[in-house]
Amino acid sequence: MRYQLPFVTLASVAALIFALVGLPTVTKAQSVNDIISRGKLIVAIDTTTPPYGFLDEKLEPTGFDIDVAKKMGEALGVPVEFVTVTSPGRIPSLMTGQVDAVISIFSITPQRAIQVDYSNPYAGQSAVVIAPTGTQIASHEDLVGKKVGVTRGTAEDGILTAASEKLPGIEMLRFDDYSSLLQAMVSGQIDAMGGGDYGEIYLKKAQGGDAFEQKYPLKTYYFGIGVAKDNHNLRQWINTWLLGMKSDGSLEDLSMQYRGQPLPALPVF
Amino acid sequence: MQNLQFGPVFAHSDAFIDGVISTLVLAALSIFFGTMIGLLGAIGRSYGPRILSAPIGAYVEIIRNTPLLIQLYFVFFTLPLVGIKLSSNWAAIVALSIHLGAYAIEIIRAGIDSIPQGQIEAAKSLGLRPYRIVRHVIVVPALKAVYPSLTAQFILQIMGTSIVGAIAAEELTAIANNLVMQTFRSFEIYIVIAVIYFVIVQSASLLFAGIGRLLFQWKA
Amino acid sequence: MSLRDFGPNEFMFLIAAARWTILLALVTFAGGGAIGIFIAALRIAPSRPLRWLAIAYIQFFMGTPILIQLFMAYYGSSLLGFRPDPWTAAAVTFCINAGAFFGEIFRGAIEAVPRGQWESAKSLGLGFLKTLRLVILPQALQLMVPPTVGLMVQIVKTTSVASLIGLNELTRAAIKVNTVTFEPFMVFGTVAIIYFALCWPLSLYATRLEKRGNGKIQAKVKLPRLMPAS
Numbered sequence: 001m002r003y004q005l006p007f008v009t010l011a012s013v014a015a016l017i018f019a020l021v022g023l024p025t026v027t028k029a030q031s032v033n034d035i036i037s038r039g040k041l042i043v044a045i046d047t048t049t050p051p052y053g054f055l056d057e058k059l060e061p062t063g064f065d066i067d068v069a070k071k072m073g074e075a076l077g078v079p080v081e082f083v084t085v086t087s088p089g090r091i092p093s094l095m096t097g098q099v100d101a102v103i104s105i106f107s108i109t110p111q112r113a114i115q116v117d118y119s120n121p122y123a124g125q126s127a128v129v130i131a132p133t134g135t136q137i138a139s140h141e142d143l144v145g146k147k148v149g150v151t152r153g154t155a156e157d158g159i160l161t162a163a164s165e166k167l168p169g170i171e172m173l174r175f176d177d178y179s180s181l182l183q184a185m186v187s188g189q190i191d192a193m194g195g196g197d198y199g200e201i202y203l204k205k206a207q208g209g210d211a212f213e214q215k216y217p218l219k220t221y222y223f224g225i226g227v228a229k230d231n232h233n234l235r236q237w238i239n240t241w242l243l244g245m246k247s248d249g250s251l252e253d254l255s256m257q258y259r260g261q262p263l264p265a266l267p268v269f
Numbered sequence: 270m271q272n273l274q275f276g277p278v279f280a281h282s283d284a285f286i287d288g289v290i291s292t293l294v295l296a297a298l299s300i301f302f303g304t305m306i307g308l309l310g311a312i313g314r315s316y317g318p319r320i321l322s323a324p325i326g327a328y329v330e331i332i333r334n335t336p337l338l339i340q341l342y343f344v345f346f347t348l349p350l351v352g353i354k355l356s357s358n359w360a361a362i363v364a365l366s367i368h369l370g371a372y373a374i375e376i377i378r379a380g381i382d383s384i385p386q387g388q389i390e391a392a393k394s395l396g397l398r399p400y401r402i403v404r405h406v407i408v409v410p411a412l413k414a415v416y417p418s419l420t421a422q423f424i425l426q427i428m429g430t431s432i433v434g435a436i437a438a439e440e441l442t443a444i445a446n447n448l449v450m451q452t453f454r455s456f457e458i459y460i461v462i463a464v465i466y467f468v469i470v471q472s473a474s475l476l477f478a479g480i481g482r483l484l485f486q487w488k489a
Numbered sequence: 490m491s492l493r494d495f496g497p498n499e500f501m502f503l504i505a506a507a508r509w510t511i512l513l514a515l516v517t518f519a520g521g522g523a524i525g526i527f528i529a530a531l532r533i534a535p536s537r538p539l540r541w542l543a544i545a546y547i548q549f550f551m552g553t554p555i556l557i558q559l560f561m562a563y564y565g566s567s568l569l570g571f572r573p574d575p576w577t578a579a580a581v582t583f584c585i586n587a588g589a590f591f592g593e594i595f596r597g598a599i600e601a602v603p604r605g606q607w608e609s610a611k612s613l614g615l616g617f618l619k620t621l622r623l624v625i626l627p628q629a630l631q632l633m634v635p636p637t638v639g640l641m642v643q644i645v646k647t648t649s650v651a652s653l654i655g656l657n658e659l660t661r662a663a664i665k666v667n668t669v670t671f672e673p674f675m676v677f678g679t680v681a682i683i684y685f686a687l688c689w690p691l692s693l694y695a696t697r698l699e700k701r702g703n704g705k706i707q708a709k710v711k712l713p714r715l716m717p718a719s
Contacts, residue, residue: 432554
């Protein structure tokens with residue numbers, strides 16, 4: 001009898017912990033009313049993507065995307081619960097019903113729109129090539145013989161990889177997250193990087209005066225709020241709410257606060 | 270939509286072959302350097318001056334009690350602070366070698382400890398020179414004794430290379446992730462590379478067993 | 490708002506993040522241990538197909554990188570209709586993976602118990618499961634302890650890989666802090682110390698247990714040489 005103890009203990013500990021961690025509860029897409037009656041809005045964010053999402057002095061999430069999410073919660077009259085995800089984890093978080101919306105520099109692409117639905121753009125920016133001020137770079141040709149970093153699977157990755165296939169000698173380094181890419185740039189592990197047009201602000205302080213600058217633009221793209229496929233109810237509400245955010249200047253204020261520059265003209269689809 | 274589609278995966282078979290080669294090169298180089306570290310460290314710790322013992326011991330304990338991923342980040346992101354800039358692939362090889370080195374020291378030391386002191390005394394009394402004693406009486410029998418443990422660690426090293434994509438090194442897993450982003454066929458791609466790793470690991474096991482038999486008449 | 494120094498707040502944030510690493514390691518220990526018992530039982534079962542099943546399980550999970558297993562569970566499993574969040578994907582993958590390693594440890598310990606005991610139990614009329622539970626396991630349990638503690642060290646370290654699917658554990662917290670401090674030496678140094686503080690006592694304990702057991706039946710135990718990569 002005594003010897004059965006380990007079995008029973010082990011099994012019950014396992015059961016207990018699984019219960020605590022919570023087995024996946026696949027929920028269906030939440031309508032606006034569902035969210036309000038549940039009493040919270042659940043949003044996927046990424047806190048490794050300054051200035052859109054990062055940790056403030058109290059190690060709480062902050063940034064442009066985070067404030068957009070908070071304002072969305074205010075408009076719905078519910079608090080916001082954040083779930084942090086990686087870039088490749090954004091689509092799964094919606095497909096699993098783990099979150100109601102993704103607000104995390106989620107650029108609108110036709111490939112992604114097969115799996116999730118997007119709101120109208122709430123922000124936009126240019127993907128640019130960033131490098132130290134002293135480096136002469138004005139086009140793809142100047143990247144030959146240089147190490148160019150990107151975040152795997154981003155728009156910049158696509159454009160610069162295509163360039164590297166045409167121009168042998170561009171060495172591509174693909175990082176799993178934006179944070180590691182920035183760190184590699186600061187450490188001098190890469191000579192140039194493809195990234196958002198805000199990137200150099202963050203790089204400037206980091207290397208004690210050795211400034212970075214935008215070299216040339218790659219493409220302009222727009223961030224939308226992602227919702228589960230066919231959740232038209234929530235998407236329509238978000239679009240309506242965004243109209244107000246745009247017309248009363250709140251989005252513009254957030255852009256100045258976090259990005260230090262006004263938003264580009266935002267198309268509607 | 271829920272159909273397996275391996276077509277888009279096999280359309281990129283060149284990329285997979287590149288990935289396999291990179292993985293094998295990373296593994297082979299880091300196994301070579303790691304084993305060298307292991308040999309020198311183990312001999313240094315067992316027979317070297319006492320002053321070496323503490324630093325080698327510290328190295329072994331620090332590396333064996335921290336994750337490889339943190340070691341990778343450390344080598345890639347902090348060595349530049351002291352002016353050492355390694356490319357992603359070299360940083361990966363350095364981190365993997367340092368990682369394996371710590372395990373190899375412990376494994377080889379166990380082999381060295383298993384050699385009876387009398388054997389060494391006997392060799393000395395026969396007038397063998399120190400180099401020959403180290404080589405024939407210590408290193409070879411020690412390696413023979415621990416060969417299975419050592420090669421098991423090599424196998425782990427091969428699988429360990431799968432995480433070096435975190436510092437932008439190119440190998441099988443990183444290349445697979447690139448393809449997932451392009452094709453969205455994640456399940457098929459990961460199945461394929463799981464099979465590839467499995468084949469690599471099984472072949473390596475056979476290869477190591479074969480080499481063992483050749484070198485040490487060690488029975489698998 | 491942007492960059493700042495690595496200070497006490499950041500330090501405490503990393504310390505606090507270690508609880509998720511510990512929780513995942515405990516879940517893996519419990520779940521992997523339970524699966525391991527099952528796998529070990531299959532591995533020594535009287536029926537050949539059952540043994541093959543266990544061997545295939547062990548070979549697959551020990552012979553492919555855990556990162557690939559994690560990616561399959563997290564990104565790949567939607568094709569099968571599963572849609573786990575990072576926690577579920579990591580917990581399930583680590584349990585299943587550790588199950589193979591625990592299975593091999595348990596089998597090694599069980600097989601170290603002299604064969605004669607199986608036969609005498611049989612002659613007393615005990616069945617396979619009863620013999621295992623009442624006769625063999627109580628003796629094997631002592632033998633399992635040192636390698637199990639050793640495996641725990643590997644598990645704690647390997648949980649860092651879960652950061653690559655976005656699980657908010659210690660390593661992912663380090664990446665987040667590094668994003669705003671750009672002090673990789675402080676950030677990864679601190680994190681390395683935290684992992685070391687978690688693992689080293691376990692390592693020392695495992696070594697002590699092994700030494701204590703030396704010379705007894707322990708010496709005969711053939712335990713798996715493979716430990717998960719981390």
